[in-house]
Amino acid sequence: MPAQRAEPRAAAACLLLLLLGSPLAAQTPSAAAPQPIVRIALAPDAMRAQLPALAELCERHLPQRVGAVPADAFGLELQDGTLRQFPTAARLPAGIVATGSCRFGAGEPLLWSTAQDGTEDWYVPADFSLPAAWSSLLHAANATALDTPMTLSAAVVTAHLAGAMAEGDPRADLLLQLAATCGEVTWLAWREGATLRVRGRSDGGLALPATLALLAGAPPPTLAPRSLRAFGARDAHRNEAARQLLRGEDAVSIPVLRALLHAEDETALAAIDALVRLGATDELPRIVAAATPARPAAALAALHAVQSLWTLASPQIRQQTRGAIARSGDLHLRGLDLAKLDGTPPATLPAEPTLDDRGRALLWLSLTAIGLCGLWLRERQRPGELPA
Numbered sequence: 001m002p003a004q005r006a007e008p009r010a011a012a013a014c015l016l017l018l019l020l021g022s023p024l025a026a027q028t029p030s031a032a033a034p035q036p037i038v039r040i041a042l043a044p045d046a047m048r049a050q051l052p053a054l055a056e057l058c059e060r061h062l063p064q065r066v067g068a069v070p071a072d073a074f075g076l077e078l079q080d081g082t083l084r085q086f087p088t089a090a091r092l093p094a095g096i097v098a099t100g101s102c103r104f105g106a107g108e109p110l111l112w113s114t115a116q117d118g119t120e121d122w123y124v125p126a127d128f129s130l131p132a133a134w135s136s137l138l139h140a141a142n143a144t145a146l147d148t149p150m151t152l153s154a155a156v157v158t159a160h161l162a163g164a165m166a167e168g169d170p171r172a173d174l175l176l177q178l179a180a181t182c183g184e185v186t187w188l189a190w191r192e193g194a195t196l197r198v199r200g201r202s203d204g205g206l207a208l209p210a211t212l213a214l215l216a217g218a219p220p221p222t223l224a225p226r227s228l229r230a231f232g233a234r235d236a237h238r239n240e241a242a243r244q245l246l247r248g249e250d251a252v253s254i255p256v257l258r259a260l261l262h263a264e265d266e267t268a269l270a271a272i273d274a275l276v277r278l279g280a281t282d283e284l285p286r287i288v289a290a291a292t293p294a295r296p297a298a299a300l301a302a303l304h305a306v307q308s309l310w311t312l313a314s315p316q317i318r319q320q321t322r323g324a325i326a327r328s329g330d331l332h333l334r335g336l337d338l339a340k341l342d343g344t345p346p347a348t349l350p351a352e353p354t355l356d357d358r359g360r361a362l363l364w365l366s367l368t369a370i371g372l373c374g375l376w377l378r379e380r381q382r383p384g385e386l387p388a
Contacts, residue, residue: 037109038078040100041090045071047097050116053181053204054097061174098205104129112207120205124196147190150237154182154202154209157232161216175212182209184234227256230267238263242270254280261290261298268298276305281313288324291333299330306333310341 042048042058049055058069066076066085075088092099096113103109108125130138158179165172187200200206229241242260245253253274260271268290275283284306291302306321313321325333 035081036102036104038102040076041088042074043092043097044073051097051118051203053208056178056181114205118203118205119201122198126194149188151184151186151234152232153234154185155180158212158216160228160231161213175216179212185209230256230260239267239270242267242274245274261286265295265297269301272301272305276308281309281317284309284313284317285320285324288321288328291330293329303332
């Protein structure tokens, strides 16, 4: 991309723009929203180096677009789609690595500043307008809640938004590698009068990972918002998103839940529970494979899944599940009585009864007694004889 001119969207990716953690999705901006006007002041190189993502942005990516980046403090400006660098004599407050502003047309600008430890503060005025595409991204990331701490993986969210990239695509290095350098992004938004406050932290502040997400684009049609949150969240919202996948179409939900079997213990538990509720018998071997002694919650959920889905599974799936159980390190699964789960065997006629020696002796004694009694009765009834 030429250094003199950049497309507005690509140029924005080179800046510490906005806006992932702000609950502004409720606004309804015009479809023809104006381009952002962004101004940023960056501290000298020695301070920038303390934030890995910011340092990599200045060392590797900005020089391709605005020329060599000075070791001293400098400024950046994005206006009408043009990105330019300029020297600045502004002195940033102690401990601040970057500070800037952003506005769309008239109205007060959004102000922000980034500290050396990656903590970033935003001050969003009441009349700040947000483009529709950005509102859509905020909604997909479930980033519109106030007074609720949120954590996302910048790399996972950006990769899912970007989708498949062709080999040699210049965006891949910028999006994926730089997003991975940002690490996890945590933030909290709240109201102070008419102003919206956002405070968060990552190895690139808040605005840099937000910019990468914006550059990556809108979620692909096959990626539902719940799926994005289930993959990208790194807190309790991830487990809730996994449970909410029950409301989606099986063709979309089951592959996502299958991938979540490899997540941490609590998320794997939620994924197994959702698969059981969906009646996903074909996933039984994978569910069992996900149960390990190191993940006790997932192991208990897998035990319940086998007990619930076994009778519904096909013979082939049962055989695969037997093999998975045999390889499992979980003692509860390996001790499961699968023969009992197979159900009661078909009913058969009872075998003929047999007599032991005592029974046979009693039978002969009974028959002998009957015979003797008959002979005695016959002798008593002979004609012409009187009883003694």
